[in-house]
Amino acid sequence: MQLPDLNLLIALDALLDEGSVVGAARRMHLSPAAMSRTLTRIREALGDPVLVRAGRGLVPTPRALALQAQVRELLEQAGQVFQARDEVDMSTLQRCFNVRSNDVFFGTFGARLMDAMRAGAPGCTLRFVPEGMGDDDALREGHIDLYIASRRNFGPEIKMQSLFTTRFCCLAREGHPIFEAPITPERFAAFDHVSVSRRGRAQGPIDPALAALGLQRRVALITPHFHSAIFGVAGSDLLLPLPEPVIWGMQGLGLRMRAFEMPLDLEEVTVIQAWHPRFDKDPAHRWLRQTLKTICAVLPG
Template structure:
């Protein structure tokens, strides 16, 4: 298929080459031979009058023009995907579709664990893939690698639509045999205790509560750094340490672990978890249905946990 004498199939190859920066990997991604990719690259170079990618050591590096084409090529294919997924209506009971969500283990525990059985009952042909947050989740959304991001609202980008899924606040958790007396904790007591915290990602990016305390000038005595949100209550058990957690997650673990919740008497921010999707999929009936079902599940989950 040609558009203004340009073979549109070449756009698919260009996108793969710029993403993989390798003829071999682009061929594997497209399930075609290296020869096919090399021939397509030669035609692309002829059309644009530029090398587009040049060999540097074992890697192909985009030229200035090649780099400038990466986003337009990706956007064109995403728009094509959105068009091809368009249907006059969406029938969840008969649908066959795969969705990829990027989210934290906290959201997976308090929301998606409740969403999965509802989804299977209403749309048994829909499959899910859950991915942890990357260092740049917005890039994954921009490139069409994920269908939905679920993350704190203050981290979403305004280049794509989003909506608030649910709100949560923070509680402290201690071992149920901790000598601390009472059900509340003030700032002085809090800062005097040893803490279990968690950091997210390879670069140890601070979580929301870490960000808050750092920005408001309070330093905590951190004795243990956990790998994820779900680990925090497990690592206060049998110790004199305290953890700061999302309240819904803390209540969830209080059902299964020997921990108890303490309510901070000092002000902590309310956390808003937002759902974000690519702007090209804003009118996709299946995406709209998924958004509504996620929102309804969040309302039910939060009201039942209150």
């Protein structure tokens, strides 16, 4: 049996990931002409056009999309054949780690993680990927190495580890009227609020807690990121409920803001790191997970 040219799988993975002959050529250190010839060979081998023109760009065919995850997994398995399973020299390793998280985690722990990588894995690159719509299969498809979040519905095969537990507090500008008297649930609900939601949602765990007391708040601003919300609150009378790590991450910004305890009984939030089982025994990935766990074990004060 004649084996196919496995280099075509590498080229196919690059083409589907980049969606561009020029981009795939750059990744594989080839000329665009050479990559175009490789695409022709892939089309002949698969009996499918793989990428077709749509306007000025290229889009994958349905068969190419169906093959993408399988091709990525095959390449990862092939790479593991030639890697030592239990050992890796992190001081010489060159690898890009893709970590998906929100701006809360990045603002709080990003600098410390970069310091740890400079010391332990200087040849590696850290790429923080923001949360977005339609990213539920990112772990399964191998687009990211780690997903850091408070969510739990990743699927039964996804592995998870707790990093830390935190609570909600609230942020307001200095001189806000809420500080003129004791902060009660009634006074808390009386002021307009900001909701931070990448899906555009106005309600969260605060609302049922208020409803249980016969209260209701008004959400006047919805934004997808905490840090953009902070600057919106700095010059207004809005209140911003937020996880405590945001307060840690904004230290040193020089904003005239005050945090206060929320006058509601809310459950604490546990932040986890999640990964696909394909990376469970990968030594470099294990180093990254252990490093994150160590960093998060000491929370900023």
